[in-house]
Amino acid sequence: MSADLLDPVVFLSVNGVAEWLPLSEARLPVLDRGFIFGDGIYEVVPVYGRVPFRMDHHLARLARSLGAVGITNPFDNAGWKARIFELIDGFADDNQMVYIQVTRGVAKRGHAFPADTQPTVFMMNNPLVLPTAALRADGAAVVSATDNRWLRCDIKSVSLLGNVLMAQHAAEQGAAETIMFRDGNLTEGSSSNIWVVRDGVLLAPVRDHRILEGIRYSLMAELAESVGIAFTARAISEAEVRAADELLLTSATKEVIPITRLDGQPVGDGRPGPVYARLYAAYQRAKEQSRAQFAR
Ligand code: PDD
16 A cells, blocks of 8 residues: 555445545545435544554444444444554554544435445544644633534534534634533533533533543543542533633544633633643553553
8 A cells, every 4th residue: 555645545435345545536426325414423543653542442432323323333343453454554654543434325315214225434544633732831722602513412423514613613713622511511622522620620521412422531531540630520510611720622633632711711820730731641641551552
């Protein structure tokens, strides 16, 4: 496979025909239900030093998302891993983000599930561009909005229009992210989970249909425990968010970053806080451990 950064080799399986080919040559029939209905799910897996980070967690969530929408999982875990490693090995950068998308497949347009359709599978990688040292030192500015998305946010669906509009809301105000409130309580960011620190305790919204359970959700809980920070999952009111000592944001590509401004107001003292610093350090240690444990 070529190691061309601009035109990397990707995996595409349409109607049961699988191919490895340059991204620029990958083609989909327009009747793919991912295109027509947003009828599919996806994953984003960070890769450090050619080792996927928490891959089993990502594959478990992929299987959960597929099960929730009634798409047959096209591969078992060994099959996914073989293809993910092939993709990683064909890419120039050591640090990558692997994108995986599975749709219900290609069929004549009609809302209900078609019979005898094979899932479409697409996998590509990009360089993993981590937050800059300047962003980690200054923290991110975010804005807020009312969460008006559907009520199955626990499914990692490619139907992301609600999230796209929230991300655009932030972009138009020069902010890094929009954090959302539903019925007066914190849900999540447009493409991230949000964490609140009050009196030294790390808080997160409960894992239910209102948020996507990030792979970093259980990771942060583990990291907090490992460094002696109490963690509680519960409903968090908008007032509590606005009065937080610290706010944090996590995602596969952002890792963990501090939020230092919300709707133009400083968060806490307006500087990244001590709980962030300890969790960031613990996150970096977890990456190193994973690279050592799963080195190929
Ligand atoms: N998004 N919530 C939403 C709505 C997300 O889109 C994401 C991640 C997360 C965090 O999940 P994780 O820790 O597994 O990355 C929470 C990815 C990165 C994306 O859409 O690109």
